[in-house]
Amino acid sequence: MKPDYLPTLDLKRNYRRIRDEIHRALDEVLEEQAFILGPAVRAFESDVETYLPVPQAVGCASGSDALLLALMSCNLKTGDEVITTPFTFFATVSAITRLGAKPVFVDVDPITYNMRTDQILEKLTDRTRAVIAVHLFGQMVPLERLEAELKERGVALIEDAAQAFGSWRMDGAVPRKAGSWGDLGCFSFFPTKNLGGYGDGGMVTCQREDDAGHLKSLRVHGSGKTYYHDEVGLNSRLDTLQAAVLRVKLRHLDAWNEERRLAADRYGLLFSEAELLEEVRPPAVLEGNGHIFHQYVVRCRKRDALQAFLEAEGIASRVYYPLPLHRQRCFAFLGHEKGDFPVAESLADEVLALPIFPELAETEQERVVDVMRRFYRRG
Ligand SMILES: Cc1ncc(COP(=O)(O)O)c(C=O)c1O
Structure with a gap:
């Protein structure tokens, strides 16, 4: 007998393990009927803040939007430069060009496939506003030196942790998780991610309360008070049903x-x-x-x-x-x-x-x- 087709990822097997928990969580949302930024969204943000840990987490509609929101929160302007890797998913770089900024690439390490941090430092100019460090395939870019150097120069460190939820790197004797090192951390909950929802979803983590406030405004069309707009943002919220699913999955x-x-x-x-x-x-x-x-x-x-x-x-x-x-x-x-x-x-x-x-x-x-x-x- 021919063996079954083996996919690269079998989400059905995963669902069967947590089916009852998922149904209970979804049922709660359905009973509540608060679909847009309902209680599960804040609860999941708070779960992530505890898990990483990181001071602030802001849910949004996708990992692509997380990158866009993170760069928007840095007030990126036309002509600004952002250093990143050419060996990543498209969204890392489209977020930069969409805002009129220029991606500046560094090559990757042949062993880890992650961007080379020595080349990042060589490519810094007075137009560099941010570095997007992509933790490819689930392991972190070594950030210890970069974190300090970029801080000193006032360049934002953004982690693209879309493929690395729960991944960590030792910081001296302490393990520190991806998304808790940079000024901003970006996550994707695309269904195939290791922490994946049942649809699109994303999140930006950050260190500072004012950045979180800015991101929360940017995800609702740049509005702090309904129908009053301080700037032009996006419509990019983490869906409440997705947040409920992700809360269950994060526990496992x-x-x-x-x-x-x-x-x-x-x-x-x-x-x-x-x-x-x-x-x-x-x-x-x-x-x-x-x-x-x-x-x-x-x-x-x-x-x-x-x-x-x-x-x-x-x-x-x-x-x-x-x-x-x-x-x-x-x-x-x-x-x-x-x-x-x-x-x-x-x-x-x-x-x-x-x-x-x-x-x-x-x-x-x-x-x-x-x-x-x-x-x-x-x-
Ligand atoms: C490295 C990386 N960045 C960004 C994204 C974009 O995430 P999303 O598909 O949720 O928009 C992905 C995932 O597809 C990714 O792998």
């Missing part, structure tokens, strides 16, 4: 992140046992980092052929990201060329995300690795 998140970590360790072991480490490089965890494996991304030989082989054997995989952002047509006006960020460009040809989710079974991982072994050992 640490356990689920641990299950992801165990699955990642197991893949590493299986690749080693299958003697595939020449062909497949498992993700590396930087010393001091707590990786939550939002994605399990290997760097591999003959990537496209491997992906087709896996698919033919009923195993899904994904390429994050096939074309770095400096090479996207919509950003051609920035004047970049092939070769400008060579590490990001070679990763785009070599990375492959394999199935990973908390409920992934050991036998399924064995199947993935066995198919990969057959691919590399044939002929």
Whole structure:
């Protein structure tokens, strides 16, 4: 009998684990009928403030909006520069250009795939207003040096923690979670995220009460008092039903992140046992980092052929990201060329995300690795 198709993420299995809790939480909202910024939104913001911990959390409609709101709260102007990575999801950079500011890219580290902090410091100019540090695939950019340097220069540090809820980095002897380091932290609750809602959702975390007040005004059309507008904001609120779902899921998140970590360790072991480490490089965890494996991304030989082989054997995989952002047509006006960020460009040809989710079974991982072994050992 042919085995079932293995997706990269199976949300149905996750739902079955928490079905009753979810139904109770949704029922409460339905009984209340307060759908826009209802009590569950503030309650979830407060849960996140305690969990990270961080002084302030402001829910919004998506991770893309979180980035936009964060940059708007920095009063970004045309011509301002924002330093970030070309090897990330589109929204990190579109938020910058949408406000008329200029993205300034740095290349990424070939081991962690995260942006290189030494290059960030080299690219600072007197027009730099912010740095967006993207914690890619679930592990943090090392921020300890950057945090201090940027503070000294009055440049905002924004964390794009869309893929890193619950991820941490040691700050001396203390673990500090993603989204609690920067001036502002941005999260996505897109359903496939490791903390995902049942629809779109996002959040901005911040250190200062006045920033939180500004963000709360920006998410309701720049209005402090209904129908009076101090500035032009967005309509971008975290939906109450989503907040209720996310409150339930947050209670389980640490356990689920641990299950992801165990699955990642197991893949590493299986690749080693299958003697595939020449062909497949498992993700590396930087010393001091707590990786939550939002994605399990290997760097591999003959990537496209491997992906087709896996698919033919009923195993899904994904390429994050096939074309770095400096090479996207919509950003051609920035004047970049092939070769400008060579590490990001070679990763785009070599990375492959394999199935990973908390409920992934050991036998399924064995199947993935066995198919990969057959691919590399044939002929
Ligand atoms: C790194 C990164 N930034 C931003 C976003 C945007 O989040 P959303 O899809 O919720 O708008 C995502 C997720 O898709 C992401 O992975």
